[in-house]
Amino acid sequence: MPFLDSLFAPFRKKRELLIQSYAKTLDSYFPYYKRLQPEGRKVFIERILHFRKSKSFHFLEMEKSADIEVLVSAAAVQLTFGLPEYNYGFFEDIYIIKGAYTYGASTTPWAGHVNHQGIHVAWDHVLKGYVLETDGYNVGLHEMAHAFEYELVFGDYAFDHILKSRFYAVSIAIRDHVIDQPWHLAELYSPQGLSNNHECWAESVELFFEKPAKLKEYYPGLFSTIAELLQQDPLQGKMEEATASYLS
Secondary structure (H helix, E strand, C coil), rough: CHHHHHHHHHHHHHHHHHHHHHHHHHHCCHHHHHHCCCCHHHHHHHHHHHHHHCCEEEEEECCCCCHHHHHHHHHHHCCCCCCCCCCCCCEEEEEECCCCCCCCCCCEEEEEEECCCCEEEEEHHHHHHHHHHCCCCCHHHHHHHHHHHHHEEECCCCCCHHHHHHHHHHHHHHHHHHHCCCCCCCCCCCCCCCCHHHHHHHHHHHHHHHCHHHHHHHHHHHHHHHHHHCCCCCCEEECCCCCCCHHC
8 A cells, every 4th residue: 555655664764774784784893694595695694683673781881883783683583583582682781892891800801791681791702703613712602602591590481492402402512511520632712612502512612603613523512512502603604594494
């Protein structure tokens, strides 16, 4: 109907401009996005639109920035791109701090943390994670991996028995192939990453996307369980959105 078309035209135009803006930002800073096929890029941006709309972003010691909101959202979308659910429904708030910060009684600078109050990241460390995509360091992915664990218990994944079973397999692989091993010749993990399953999981996600060949070479069992969990395989170029294979 012409009347309805004219009524919704401004909203469609605004959405198109927003999509163009997102694409420009991602093309400039987000290597994962640039490797997607055109259809995958469209879905990736759609997911960012939905994710960003569902969150309240709080900027501490820095000016609010739409581009930063897009890039932080993109880390969550990257991690969950092979899964049907991606909005991290347990979390309403994301806190973006200008630089590394102290938290609680600790005097050690933090690059990020996750708790029931929200997802917290130091922006300079998030940006560093995407400047060099092969160093295995990515705070955005690291903290979204921690948030993923919360979702499995309290959020959208709590009743997804397939996903929880696959994450359990990852946890067993982390314990058997990494935590309980006396030698780590590859030196892929930090001392913190070797100290407990939660940190090892988060560092494994960083390695899975940024050093997949090394992770598969030294920890093939862990690599395969993460690929099964996330329904992605960076080595095979399998980075498209969720398909029916998730349920198989």
